[in-house]
Amino acid sequence: MAFKKVPSLRAALVLWPIALLTVTFATACNTSDTDEQLGRNQDGRGPITYVEGKDTTETGAVKQVIDNWNATHPDEQVTYKEQSNDASAQYDDLVEHMRAKSSDYDVVALDVPWTAEFAAKGWIQPLEDQFAIDTSPLLSPPVASATYNGTLYAAPRNTNGGLLFYRKDLVPVPPRTWAEMRASCPLARDNQIGCYAGQFAPYEGLTVNTAEVINAFGGTFVGTDGRTPTVNSPQSRAGLEQLVDAFRVGDIPREAITFQEPESGAAFNQGKLMFLRSWPSTYGDASSEASAVKDKFGVAPLPGDTGIGASTLGGYNAAISAYSENKATALDFLKYLISEEAQHIIASGALPSVRASIYDDPALIAKMPYLPALKDSIASAVPRPVTPFYPAVSKAIQDNAYAALTGTKSVNDAIIGMQKGIETAGS
Amino acid sequence: MKLRDEARMSGRAWLFVAPVLIALTVVIGYPVIRALWMSFHFDDQLDETTGRFVDSGQGTFYNYLHWLLGQCQVITGGVTECPTGNLGAEFWGAVGVTLFFAVVTVTLEVAIGLGMAMVMGKTFRGRALLRAAVLIPWAIPTAVTARLWEFMFQYDGIVNTVFGTEILWTSDTWPARFAVIAADVWKTAPFVALLLLAGLQIIPEDVYEAARVDGASAWQRFTQITMPLLKPALLVAVLFRSMDALRMYDLPAIMTDNLPATRTLSVLVVEQTRQGPNSAAALSTITFLLIFAAAFVLVKILGANAVRTQEEQRKA
Numbered sequence: 001m002a003f004k005k006v007p008s009l010r011a012a013l014v015l016w017p018i019a020l021l022t023v024t025f026a027t028a029c030n031t032s033d034t035d036e037q038l039g040r041n042q043d044g045r046g047p048i049t050y051v052e053g054k055d056t057t058e059t060g061a062v063k064q065v066i067d068n069w070n071a072t073h074p075d076e077q078v079t080y081k082e083q084s085n086d087a088s089a090q091y092d093d094l095v096e097h098m099r100a101k102s103s104d105y106d107v108v109a110l111d112v113p114w115t116a117e118f119a120a121k122g123w124i125q126p127l128e129d130q131f132a133i134d135t136s137p138l139l140s141p142p143v144a145s146a147t148y149n150g151t152l153y154a155a156p157r158n159t160n161g162g163l164l165f166y167r168k169d170l171v172p173v174p175p176r177t178w179a180e181m182r183a184s185c186p187l188a189r190d191n192q193i194g195c196y197a198g199q200f201a202p203y204e205g206l207t208v209n210t211a212e213v214i215n216a217f218g219g220t221f222v223g224t225d226g227r228t229p230t231v232n233s234p235q236s237r238a239g240l241e242q243l244v245d246a247f248r249v250g251d252i253p254r255e256a257i258t259f260q261e262p263e264s265g266a267a268f269n270q271g272k273l274m275f276l277r278s279w280p281s282t283y284g285d286a287s288s289e290a291s292a293v294k295d296k297f298g299v300a301p302l303p304g305d306t307g308i309g310a311s312t313l314g315g316y317n318a319a320i321s322a323y324s325e326n327k328a329t330a331l332d333f334l335k336y337l338i339s340e341e342a343q344h345i346i347a348s349g350a351l352p353s354v355r356a357s358i359y360d361d362p363a364l365i366a367k368m369p370y371l372p373a374l375k376d377s378i379a380s381a382v383p384r385p386v387t388p389f390y391p392a393v394s395k396a397i398q399d400n401a402y403a404a405l406t407g408t409k410s411v412n413d414a415i416i417g418m419q420k421g422i423e424t425a426g427s
Numbered sequence: 428m429k430l431r432d433e434a435r436m437s438g439r440a441w442l443f444v445a446p447v448l449i450a451l452t453v454v455i456g457y458p459v460i461r462a463l464w465m466s467f468h469f470d471d472q473l474d475e476t477t478g479r480f481v482d483s484g485q486g487t488f489y490n491y492l493h494w495l496l497g498q499c500q501v502i503t504g505g506v507t508e509c510p511t512g513n514l515g516a517e518f519w520g521a522v523g524v525t526l527f528f529a530v531v532t533v534t535l536e537v538a539i540g541l542g543m544a545m546v547m548g549k550t551f552r553g554r555a556l557l558r559a560a561v562l563i564p565w566a567i568p569t570a571v572t573a574r575l576w577e578f579m580f581q582y583d584g585i586v587n588t589v590f591g592t593e594i595l596w597t598s599d600t601w602p603a604r605f606a607v608i609a610a611d612v613w614k615t616a617p618f619v620a621l622l623l624l625a626g627l628q629i630i631p632e633d634v635y636e637a638a639r640v641d642g643a644s645a646w647q648r649f650t651q652i653t654m655p656l657l658k659p660a661l662l663v664a665v666l667f668r669s670m671d672a673l674r675m676y677d678l679p680a681i682m683t684d685n686l687p688a689t690r691t692l693s694v695l696v697v698e699q700t701r702q703g704p705n706s707a708a709a710l711s712t713i714t715f716l717l718i719f720a721a722a723f724v725l726v727k728i729l730g731a732n733a734v735r736t737q738e739e740q741r742k743a
Contacts, residue, residue, distance in 0.1 A: 034479060088701075091701070092701075119478075120473060120478055120479055120480050121471075121479075121480050122479055122480070148478065149478035201597075201598070201684050202684050202685040202686050202687075203684045203685060225475075225478075226478070227473065227475075227502055228502075254595065255582035255583075255593075255595060257595060257598045258581065258582055258595055258597050258598045260684075263581065263582075388473060388478070388480065389473075389702075391698075391701045391702045392513070392514075392702045395512055395513075395514065395685075395698070395702075396510075396512035396513065397512070398512070398685065399511055399512040399685075399687065400511060400512050402687075403511065406598075409511075417510050417511045417512055418512065420507075420510035420512075420513075421510050421511070421512035421513050423501050423502055423503075423510075424499035424500065424501055424502075424507065424509060424510060424513045424515075425502075425513075426470070426472070426473065426500075426502070426702075426703070
C-alpha cells in the first residue's frame, strides 16, 4: 500500500502545473468590464486615500493641503500614502494596484504623461456628467494635459514649465529666440564658459528637451487621436537641427550629453554656463549662498523660433481611481485641490499653481521672483505627446534624438526614425 | 519487512518535502507558467472608436518573432522591420552587450580573484585585515556601488580630474562599457576570491612539500598542483558569475541611464514591462533560455574536463 503512495505523489507533481495552467486560463479569460466598474460607487462617501510621490516641498505643501481638508471633513478623512521619490517607482506602484483592481487607492497623483494611458486602460474616472469639475479658473495647457480623447480625466494639481536661466551680468537682456541666443554665444566663449545646456542624457529629460525645441519651431508629435504620428515635418527638422548644430559647433558643451537635472544645475551654479534650460526648482539652488552665480542670474521664458518658445508641461494631475469605493468624496477632494485656498498652499511650497490668479500675488512674487516668467512659460506651453503609448513614444523620441545629438544619425534620419517609432508604438 | 520500512520512509520523505514543493510551485512554478502563457498573447490593443485598451487575445508566436526577427506592427496594419527607438530593434544589440559583459567581466574577475585568493591564502602579518578589506566591495549593495562609480566617472568627476582627461565615461560607447565593467569587476572579484580561497585551503600542504622535495619550481607547483586541485572551486565560481553576469541590470541601469551601448537584456526587459507586459514576458522567457543554455554549456564543457583530470590523477 505504501508502495503506491510514491508514484501517486509523483503524478500529483506532474499534475500541479496543469492545474495551475487551468487556473491561469480561467482568471485571464475574465475580460474587464470597464464601464461597469466606472459606474460603481459613484455616490460612495467615507475616508479616502490620496497617493502621491514623496512630498519634497520645504513647506510640506501636500500634507498641509490634506490637514486643511481633514480639519473640516471629520467623516471623510484623507490619508496620505506617500510613495517613493522616483517617478518610475511611483508609476510601477500605481500600475500594480490598478492591475490588481485594488480599492486601497482612491485619488492618485499622475505625472502628466501617464494620464492618457491610465484613461485608456479604464483605470481612472472620466470627469464628465456628475463628475464634471469647473476648469474655467485654471490655466488651459495643464487642463489639456489631463484631457484624453476629448474627455477630461483628471484635475491638474500643480503644473511645471521650463525656464531659461541666464547670466544677467553677461547678457543684460535675455534672448527671445534661438537665433538671438546663439548669436550671443561668442560672449560665452570669450569668458571661457559653455553657452547653453539643458538635459541631454538618454532619459525622460531628453524627451522633454527635444520636444520643447521641436514644438518651439512649430513641430508636433502625434495627432489629436493620440496615435497618428505627425513628427515628420520641416518644422520638426528645423527644431532638432538647432540642438544638433549647437552641439556640433560647441555652443552646447559636449559634456552636456551626460547632463540630467542635478548635473546641469551644478554646472550653472558653478558659473560654467551662460544659459541653462531648467525647471523652477533650480532657482532655489542657484540663489543659495553656495552658488557662484548668486545675484548674477535672471530667469526668462524659453527661447523660440520667432518669439518666446514652447515649454513642455510637467507637474501632476489628480485622478479618481475606477476601483475607489468613495468616489463622491474623492470628487470633492479633487475640487478642493484646485480651489484658491489649496492652490495657494501649493504655490507657497514652490510647486507651480494651475490657477492663473496665483501668479499675480505680490507676496508670492516677492518670495519667488520667477513667477511672472513662469506664467508666460506655462501659458505658451505644450503638453508632452498625449498618447496612451507614452512610454514607447518617449522612447522613440529619446533614442533618435540621442543618435542625432551624438552624430550617429542625421537630423533627417532621426526625424524619420521618430515618425516610424511612433507608428509602431504599442507593438 | 525491510522493504515496507523503506517504502514507508520514502512516503514519509515525500511528506516532509511536500511543503517545500508546494511553496516552490507557488512562488516559482506559477509565475513561470503564467509568464509563458502571457508570452503567447498580444498586449492590449487600442480600440480606435472608444480610445480604450481592449484584450486582443491569442498572439501565438508574435511576441517571439517581434524580438527574434525585429518585426513590428504598424498602427495602420501590416508588419514592418522595427525602427530605432522601438525596443524590438534593440534585441540583438542587447544580446551582444550582455554576452560581451559576461565574457569580459568573468574573465577579469577570475584572473584578479585568483590573485587575491593566492595572497589571502598565505600566512603573514595583517592577513585578517587584508581579507576584511578585500571583502568590503562585495558587501556594498550594488545600487550603492553603481552610484559611487557614477559619481567618479562623471565629466567633472575624480577619474577625469586625476588622469587629466575629458572622456564622457557615462555616454560614449566604449568608455561607458569600460566604466560598467570596471565597477562590476571591482565589486565581484572579491566574491570569486572568496570562493577560490575556500578551494585553496582544502589542498593539503604536504602535496606542496612533496613537490618541493622533488624539485618542482613555484610555477610548476602552481600549474601542476594548484590549478588542477582548484578546478572544482573554479568551476563553481565561473558558473555562478556567468549566470549572474548574464542577468546584469543595476550597474548599467544606474550608471548610464538608457544608453543603448550598455543596454543588457535585463535592462531591456524592465523597459519593455512599462510598454507591454506580455511582450516583456516573451523577452524574459528568451533571456531565461539564453542563461539556461549558457549554464548548460558551461557544465557540459567544464564539468567534463574536471572529471577527466580527476581520472588522470588517479591513473598517475
